[in-house]
Amino acid sequence: MRPRHWAKLTSASALAIMMGCLPLRAETPIQVDATLGVPLPEQPELKLLDSEHPASSPAAIAHSGAASEPEIVTGTVSAGSRLRDPAKLDATAPADVEDEPVTLDIPAIEMPVTDPALVPASKTVEPTPPPAPQTGPLQSVEPLVPPPEMPQVVITVPPGLEFAAAVAEHLQDAVAVPRLSERERNEIIAAYQANENKPFWIDGKGWNEAGKRIAAQLGRASEDGLRPTDYPLPVFEASDKAKLAEADIRLSALAVLYARDARGGRIDPRRLSKLITPTLYLPSATEVLSELAGATDAGAVLAAYNPPHEGYQRLKAKLAEMREHLDDTPLVRIPAGPPLKLGMRDERVPLVRARLGLGPSEDQVFDRSTSLALADFQKKAGLPANGILSERTLAALGKPAAARGEEDIVAQMERWRWLPPDLGTDHIMVNVPEMRVRVIRSGKVVHEARTIIGKPESATPIFSHKMDHVIVNPSWYVPPSILKKEFLPGLAADPDYAAKRGYVVTRTKGGGISVRQPPGERNALGWIKFMFPNEHAVYLHDTPNRRLFAGERRALSHGCVRVENPFALADQVLGPEWTHERLKRLIGSGERRINLPQPLPIHLVYNTIVVGADGRITRFDDVYGFHRLVRQALEQHG
Incomplete structure (x- = not known):
């Protein structure tokens, strides 16, 4: 057979087959992949029941050709799609895009009855009442039993804890008082840390009672021959927590310094002479703060660091007496110049004699009577009694007698501090x-x-x-x-x-x-x-x-x-x-x-x-x- 004749025969056969399948394609359209042009596999038929014809009716049975027993239908239906009779579908007609509601008639699944033998004896099985039909929007359900009233929680902040952050922030700077050693400063810092950085001497309004008594004792330092300027009290505003915290720390440092000075810590006697070797009983910062913090009268405890000896107490009383009767008599001012010795002539000699109470004189010779009077003055002033008008002697002559006497008393009180308490x-x-x-x-x-x-x-x-x-x-x-x-x-x-x-x-x-x-x-x-x-x-x-x-x-x-x-x-x-x-x-x-x-x-x-x-x-x-x-x-x- 010629090739051309074979091709015509093949084309005619294919056309007859396609015409025979046309009614079938009208009932079930074949889906073709748009990209490859290949027919997609046939999807299984989804049978849905019409809500107007229940599955048990003769019309439904006749339509489906199935038995009288209903059939459970499963599948996936996209919302808004309306199912149509396949026989009435027109393959060439455009798809209807109108959305219509779909109703599925799915029979309820019957659950087996609960076996009473499986229910615990302690519990009684009661039928659950059916839920009431919802007729409106959801509403809050009131509990059958009201919840118990919760007790009111009151939080009490420990006293001074509100200053803890400020105390911790200013500890290093506020404790830096001159003449306190590094060891003493560290002991003060450790004392605050052991107290949770709470203050010792202040409250929300300023000094507490202990702080007031300590501050008062520091202000009376001169009564014991100490210098109040060595213990300057901090200035603060009661509304400034940072300043209050800093003042508390500074007062602690000053109290420690005062206690050490009162026990003889102002000067090191061994530096004065290798033959002055007392054993000083200097308190530690930890000891001072612990004693003051636990005292009924912190000021009295601080004052007790001064010597308790009778000899010291008599000197203290004499110092107060001397200060009550200050000599305001103007002094004779003696100009500076070279040292004067016995037999020398100088125009300052009459002024020296007048200062020593030897009476007026026009003689400018530094004679024996002047030298002896000057030696007596030097002895009382704690100077070498050599009768020579030196620079140091001239400076001592420029001080009132009361001032010289005070300095002598204070120097003697200092030596009492070197003794054991x-x-x-x-x-x-x-x-x-x-x-x-x-x-x-x-x-x-x-x-x-x-x-x-x-x-x-x-x-x-x-x-x-x-x-x-x-x-x-x-x-x-x-x-x-x-x-x-x-x-x-x-x-x-x-x-x-x-x-x-x-x-x-x-x-x-x-x-x-x-x-x-x-x-x-x-x-x-x-x-x-x-x-x-x-x-x-x-x-x-x-x-x-x-x-x-x-x-x-x-x-x-x-x-x-x-x-x-x-x-x-x-x-x-x-x-x-x-x-x-x-x-x-x-x-x-x-x-x-x-x-x-x-x-x-x-x-x-x-x-x-x-x-x-x-x-x-x-x-x-x-x-x-x-x-x-x-x-x-x-x-x-x-």
């Missing part, structure tokens, strides 16, 4: 400038005697300790200073220098020598010595040169304190077991140590100004210049 119910007091020793029991002097003190070049040190034993028939070991100055040059000149004087020379392991004076009548320590081991190796002892006690100027020893009647002192410190007679029977029988019944505090002090019970002032010579050193240190501090 508790001297001991029973104790020994050696006043070095007075050259006198006293035994005090329960506040009363039961024994006193003259003493010999160290020479200015070998001064007696100032400190406190405890006497614990006595040695009868002591040996004296020559101290290194005397050995170097006296014995070594003597031995170099004469090998028998020590033996001729009754001393025993021995070689030490280090290659040096030791010189000892055995017990005896000529022993430098006499028959008895009173021991309180200390860093200076000084003690109280007897002396073979008892005639020296008759003199007024008794700064004659190498540093130790010689006692005029040592056995009477021994009676007081050893107790009734060791009587005067029993001790004397031991003399010459060899060295013997006797322990005290209990250690006895001993205080070597430097009191150049003493106020008696009658209010009178007694002054003693500033033999070592320690009083002058304290005055100068306080002036520099100011």
